[in-house]
């Protein structure tokens with residue numbers, strides 16, 4: 001697809017995910033900053049986006065998606081990020097853990113484990129790929145925890161087990177957060193917690209931790225992607241730091257497409 005006609009071929013549409021995701025705000029902003037008149041971002045879901053990507057890829061059709069790393073799609077397909085010379089999608093992102101106020105006093109074991117939690121994009125990817133290959137998220141998470149006992153012990157050594165205390169983790173059903181939340185939920189379950197994993201929209205995820213109706217989230221993308229949520233809710237949450245480095249968001253296309261930069265869409 002030549003750069004000139006990619007807009008025609010795509011009906012000037014970027015394939016997006018859930019409307020509340022930070023990447024969607026960034027994609028809308030990119031249309032404005034790069035002057036992509038006539039372009040729009042279609043909202044759907046992460047699952048729908050990856051399905052549309054797979055369908056286009058199988059027939060080498062053009063497609064532009066709101067994409068992020070870590071994600072299994074880079075293992076499954078030969079993809080590339082479009083250059084973003086204006087820096088609309090930011091540089092490297094990290095994923096952070098936030099807890100509700102009072103968690104340390106109420107559940108010191110869970111607080112310590114969540115504070116210690118830190119892993120790599122590759123480790124997250126192992127669970128994501130397992131799930132994408134058909135495994136149930138809870139089973140994929142349990143298999144990873146069982147196979148990485150030494151790694152898990154780095155987060156849990158010295159903490160006191162509990163006896164059925166209730167704990168709720170909130171997340172958005174992005175493939176990366178399905179993997180991380182099920183994994184750390186399993187670690188907490190193995191310590192005796194009765195863990196509830198609640199998928200929700202990004203706004204409500206942060207709101208629930210800030211108002212204390214949920215205990216924690218390991219799904220905050222910063223410094224750019226979720227910055228606007230931190231403006232609204234950051235003062236009412238406890239920042240437990242980074243749990244994964246080397247994340248990234250942007251516009252992603254199959255490598256068979258000629259375009260290399262967001263500027264090529266003009």
Ligand SMILES: C[SH](C)CC(=O)O
Nearest residue numbers: 021022023068174221
């Ligand atoms: C889809 S990224 C994991 C997060 C976001 O865009 O809000």
